[in-house]
Structure formats: C-alpha cells, structure tokens
Amino acid sequence: MSKENFTDWMGGTQQRSENALARLLPASGSIPAHLHEAMRYACLGGGKRVRPLLAFAAGELTNAPLAHLEIVACAVEMIHAYSLVHDDLPCMDNDVLRRGRPTCHIEFDEPTALLVGDSLQTLAFQLMAENPITEEPGRQLEMIALLARSSGSHGMAGGQAIDLASVGKSLNQPELELMHALKTGALIRAATLLGALCGTAMSTEQHAALDRFAKRAGLLFQVVDDILDCTASTATLGKTAGKDEAADKPTYVSLLGLQEAKAYAETLRQDALAALTPFGERARRLTELTDFICHRHF
Amino acid sequence: MSKENFTDWMGGTQQRSENALARLLPASGSIPAHLHEAMRYACLGGGKRVRPLLAFAAGELTNAPLAHLEIVACAVEMIHAYSLVHDDLPCMDNDVLRRGRPTCHIEFDEPTALLVGDSLQTLAFQLMAENPITEEPGRQLEMIALLARSSGSHGMAGGQAIDLASVGKSLNQPELELMHALKTGALIRAATLLGALCGTAMSTEQHAALDRFAKRAGLLFQVVDDILDCTASTATLGKTAGKDEAADKPTYVSLLGLQEAKAYAETLRQDALAALTPFGERARRLTELTDFICHRHF
Numbered sequence: 400m401s402k403e404n405f406t407d408w409m410g411g412t413q414q415r416s417e418n419a420l421a422r423l424l425p426a427s428g429s430i431p432a433h434l435h436e437a438m439r440y441a442c443l444g445g446g447k448r449v450r451p452l453l454a455f456a457a458g459e460l461t462n463a464p465l466a467h468l469e470i471v472a473c474a475v476e477m478i479h480a481y482s483l484v485h486d487d488l489p490c491m492d493n494d495v496l497r498r499g500r501p502t503c504h505i506e507f508d509e510p511t512a513l514l515v516g517d518s519l520q521t522l523a524f525q526l527m528a529e530n531p532i533t534e535e536p537g538r539q540l541e542m543i544a545l546l547a548r549s550s551g552s553h554g555m556a557g558g559q560a561i562d563l564a565s566v567g568k569s570l571n572q573p574e575l576e577l578m579h580a581l582k583t584g585a586l587i588r589a590a591t592l593l594g595a596l597c598g599t600a601m602s603t604e605q606h607a608a609l610d611r612f613a614k615r616a617g618l619l620f621q622v623v624d625d626i627l628d629c630t631a632s633t634a635t636l637g638k639t640a641g642k643d644e645a646a647d648k649p650t651y652v653s654l655l656g657l658q659e660a661k662a663y664a665e666t667l668r669q670d671a672l673a674a675l676t677p678f679g680e681r682a683r684r685l686t687e688l689t690d691f692i693c694h695r696h697f
Numbered sequence: 698m699s700k701e702n703f704t705d706w707m708g709g710t711q712q713r714s715e716n717a718l719a720r721l722l723p724a725s726g727s728i729p730a731h732l733h734e735a736m737r738y739a740c741l742g743g744g745k746r747v748r749p750l751l752a753f754a755a756g757e758l759t760n761a762p763l764a765h766l767e768i769v770a771c772a773v774e775m776i777h778a779y780s781l782v783h784d785d786l787p788c789m790d791n792d793v794l795r796r797g798r799p800t801c802h803i804e805f806d807e808p809t810a811l812l813v814g815d816s817l818q819t820l821a822f823q824l825m826a827e828n829p830i831t832e833e834p835g836r837q838l839e840m841i842a843l844l845a846r847s848s849g850s851h852g853m854a855g856g857q858a859i860d861l862a863s864v865g866k867s868l869n870q871p872e873l874e875l876m877h878a879l880k881t882g883a884l885i886r887a888a889t890l891l892g893a894l895c896g897t898a899m900s901t902e903q904h905a906a907l908d909r910f911a912k913r914a915g916l917l918f919q920v921v922d923d924i925l926d927c928t929a930s931t932a933t934l935g936k937t938a939g940k941d942e943a944a945d946k947p948t949y950v951s952l953l954g955l956q957e958a959k960a961y962a963e964t965l966r967q968d969a970l971a972a973l974t975p976f977g978e979r980a981r982r983l984t985e986l987t988d989f990i991c992h993r994h995f
Binding site: 429438 | 723727728729731732733736779783786787788789807808809811812814815816818819820822823825826827834835837838839841842845846848849850851854855857858859861862
C-alpha cells in the first residue's frame with residue numbers, strides 16, 4: 400500500500416484514470432471520427448472521478464493489480480459518462496453546461512450525443528470482457544453481470560426513470576432513498592465492489608461488509624450532492640447549480656431541510672466507516688475518500 | 698436436426714424467440730413499471746426476428762443447446778430493438794411507425810424511449826454474462842466481447858454515425874458497403890457467429906467459412922432491405938416505406954439502379970451459400986434462411 404498522503408494519492412489516481420481513459424477510448428482520428436471525438440470529449444478533461452477513486456481505493460482491500468483496476472475504473476466511468484450525456488439531452492434535463500464546458504449535444508449535435516452515450520455503454524462492457532480484470536473467468540462473468548445489473552432498468556437507468564416520474568411529486572424519504580439507491584447508488588456500489596473483486600478473494604463476511612459500506616457511501620454521495628446543489632455556485636460545481644429546485648425535483652434538502660440533511664450525511668459517513676472495520680489498515684484510502692466526499696465543499 | 702419443413706421451423710423458432718424475450722425481459726408490473734412496460738413494448742409482438750433466426754440456424758452447425766441459443770438470440774435482438782428505438786427518436790429519423798405500430802416514443806414518451814434503448818442494451822450484456830451460453834467461461838467472455846465490438850462505435854453505432862454524416866452526400870459503392878457492413882452487417886454477423894459459438898468448438902477453417910457466410914448475409918440483407926424500401930408499400934413493410942429516398946439517403950438502389958441491385962443480391966446469395974459448403978447437411982437451415990431473406994418480397 401502506498402505511503403503518500405491522501406491528496407497526492409487522489410491526484411495520482413485521477414491522473415491514472417484520465418490516462419487510462421485516453422488510452423482505452425477510440426483514437427480521435429479513427430472512423431467514424433466525429434463520433435470518436437465526441438466520445439473522447441464526453442469522457443476526458445474533467446470530472447472528479449469519484450467512481451474510479453472508489454474502485455482504486457477498494458482495490459487496496461484485496462491487493463488488486465493496478466492494471467485490472469484501470470479497466471474496471473474506466474468501464475464504470477464510461478457508464479457514468481454515458482448517463483450524463485443522455486441525461487443532458489433536450490428531452491431529459493436539457494442542460495447546456497457540464498464539468499464547466501458545453502454539454503456533448505451542444506458542443507457536437509444531438510444525434511451524435513445519443514450515439515456517444517450508446518457507444519460509451521457498449522465500450523464499457525467490451526473492456527470488461529476483453530481485458531484481464533481477474534485471474535478467474537467465472538468471476539469475470541460475475542463482474543460483468545454486476546456492472547450490468549447496476550446500470551440497467553433495475554439500477555441506474557431505473558432510478559432515472561423513477562426520477563422522471565417524480566418531478567413535481569412529493570416523495571417521502573423511503574421513496575427518495577429507493578430512487579437514489581438506483582440512480583446514483585447502484586453505480587457507486589458497483590465501482591467499489593468491482594475494485595475489490597479485481598484482487599484476491601474476499602470472505603463472505605468481508606464481501607457483506609464492503610457491500611454495506613458501498614451502499615452507505617452511495618447514499619452519502621447523493622445527500623452531499625443535494626446539499627451542494629443548493630449551497631454552491633454554478634462556477635464551483637462546473638454544472639448548473641440549483642437546477643433540482645428549479646425543476647421542482649425532490650431532494651434531501653427539500654425533504655429534510657439543510658441542517659437535517661447535513662446531520663444525515665454525517666450519520667451516513669459514520670455508518671459507512673464502521674462497516675470498514677474488518678479490513679483494518681487496508682481500508683485507509685476508502686476511509687480518507689469517504690471523508691473527502693463528505694466534506695468536499697461544506 | 699429437426700426434420701420439419703422450413704416454414705414450420707421458422708414459425709416455431711420465431712415463437713420460441715418471442716417466448717424467451719417475454720421471459721427474459723423485466724416483468725411489466727415490476728418497478729419502474731412505466732419503463733419496463735415500454736421495454737416490453739419495444740421488443741415483443743412483432744418483427745421478423747431475422748437475427749434470432751440466424752442464431753438458431755447457425756446453432757445447428759455445432760449442435761448448440763436450445764437453452765444457450767435462446768439467450769444469445771434474445772441478447773442480439775435486444776441490441777437490435779434498442780437501436781430501432783433510438784433511431785426512431787425525433788433527433789434521429791423522427792419516425793412514428795415501426796412494425797405496424799406507433800414507435801416507442803410515440804406510444805410512451807421521448808425520455809422513456811431514451812431509457813428503453815439504454816436499458817435494453819444493458820440487459821443484453823447482462824443476459825450474456827449471467828446465463829450459461831457455453832460450457833467454457835473463457836469462450837463466454839469472447840462472445841460478450843464479440844457482441845460489444847459488433848454493437849459499438851466500430852460496429853452498429855459507428856455505422857449509424859456514418860449514415861448520419863452521409864445524408865445528402867453521394868457515396869460510392871465501397872463507402873456504402875463500409876457503412877452497411879457496420880450499421881446492419883456487424884450485428885447480423887454477430888448473431889450468426891454467436892449461435893454457432895453456443896455449441897461444440899469449430900475448427901479455424903470452419904470459423905473462417907462461417908464468418909465469410911455471415912458477412913455476405915449481412916450485406917445481402919441490407920441490399921434486399923434497400924430494394925424493399927423502394928418497391929414495397931408501408932403496409933407490407935410495417936414501417937414507413939420510401940423513407941430512404943425521401944431522406945436523400947444513399948442506398949444500393951440509388952447507387953446501382955433496381956435491376957442491378959437485384960442482380961447484386963443474387964450474387965451475394967450465391968457467395969454466401971458457397972461459404973457454407975464445409976458444413977454439409979448441418980447448414981440446411983442457414984441455406985433455407987438465406988434463400989428466404991433474399992426472396993421474401995420480390
């Protein structure tokens with residue numbers, strides 16, 4: 400395990416993720432060049448890389464090889480990037496700003512952005528299938544299935560569908576948690592579990608503990624996001640601020656109020672960290688990362 | 698191998714595919730119900746099931762179990778269905794009729810149709826990863842990678858991107874063939890190869906021969922489609938007829954003229970069938986299917 404401080408580890412891991420994405424995405428000159436340039440635009444040059452960071456941090460629990468982690472980190476990030484490109488389309492959130500730059504359909508065009516999302520999803524599964532990410536082919540199939548279940552209609556896309564249906568409606572906390580458990584939580588959980596699955600086998604107890612952590616972390620990330628959406632500026636976020644409230648979308652802040660939402664985030668943080676106890680010192684990066692996610696802007 | 702006549706085999710295989718899709722798609726009442734109903738609408742109750750038919754016919758070359766073939770046939774058909782739903786969207790072809798019914802975004806709504814396509818793609822990969830489709834996990838990973846390469850930016854979606862860029866332009870025959878080799882040919886080829894890969898191992902020579910067949914069949918299918926688009930009625934096609942010409946899209950008919958396009962289809966048919974020689978009597982269904990595709994409406 401590396402001895403560097405968290406800030407250096409995070410910067411190095413973000414750079415490693417960026418380099419791996421640049422290498423694994425189709426070359427920008429390759430045919431069809433317009434589509435490939437747009438895919439690179441949608442994935443490179445921005446983003447906090449929370450999901451890759453979680454995968455790399457979880458990989459330390461099982462001594463996972465960096466080469467394996469790069470593949471799963473990029474696959475999860477491509478799924479995330481595809482969802483952002485499609486969410487930003489005019490028929491969905493109709494947003495023009497993402498990571499401080501024009502959204503994909505603004506910078507390119509709408510049909511290209513549609514194909515960018517489609518192709519990034521495909522590439523994620525291609526990477527998971529054609530690269531070594533574990534020594535065991537059977538486990539590799541399980542990892543692909545996990546990524547698919549986390550992304551599809553019972554995962555991220557399903558959460559997006561519930562979100563669409565909820566606009567202007569009053570959700571209670573269990574309903575809101577179900578929506579977020581799918582919309583953002585499922586892929587956060589997948590990133591964490593997949594990182595650990597790249598290394599040595601976990602015991603059933605370790606797997607269950609990591610799953611508890613990953614579910615709490617996913618929820619925590621969403622609560623923090625809702626708080627930031629209401630407290631931070633567009634410039635700080637790099638995306639349009641206050642758009643949840645403008646769209647009359649239910650958030651933890653609208654449900655609980657700002658102070659209660661902050662207190663809930665703190666409870667989730669403590670629960671998440673408690674779940675890491677069985678891993679001892681190996682969980683150092685995951686612990687630091689959780690604290691970072693929780694305290695990044697407030 | 699079954700002794701029934703081709704028409705009975707085809708009808709039975711289409712019904713088998715429909716039943717398998719109905720079983721493998723999310724239940725219509727399951728949350729999020731609106732999305733799951735729309736996914737079922739987009740996949741069930743219509744379509745010629747050309748790709749499933751190819752997979753089942755190719756499975757006879759290697760004595761593939763029907764249970765394996767059902768999975769790959771449904772996975773390929775879900776990829777095909779996702780591409781149709783996204784192609785029909787207002788920002789792409791903006792079409793209102795498909796398989797004789799309103800397109801998905803007309804019957805439901807545009808954001809839902811976007812998520813339907815996204816989720817069908819995910820489900821295709823999930824099915825390939827979490828079900829037995831071969832005895833060998835290593836080969837299963839290769840099959841997933843083959844489906845991904847055939848669907849993504851170097852396959853079907855890439856062909857769609859070239860198609861978008863070609864509207865109103867004059868393509869020559871090699872350019873047109875590259876576009877179609879990706880847009881429709883790649884998935885037709887994948888359906889055929891995946892069907893055969895569900896069974897006993899092929900020799901390198903057999904694999905190469907089947908690949909030659911599959912590439913010719915994919916091109917043949919597109920040439921026949923272009924001919925039908927210009928000669929058949931909307932009622933016969935179950936989708937808007939003449940839309941290629943209306944959209945000023947290059948087709949084999951616009952490039953070669955109707956008679957030459959028909960002659961070219963016949964040449965492709967003969968080349969495709971010649972490639973099947975090494976398989977002898979086991980290739981009976983593939984041979985019959987090729988003839989059916991070639992002669993279905995003219």
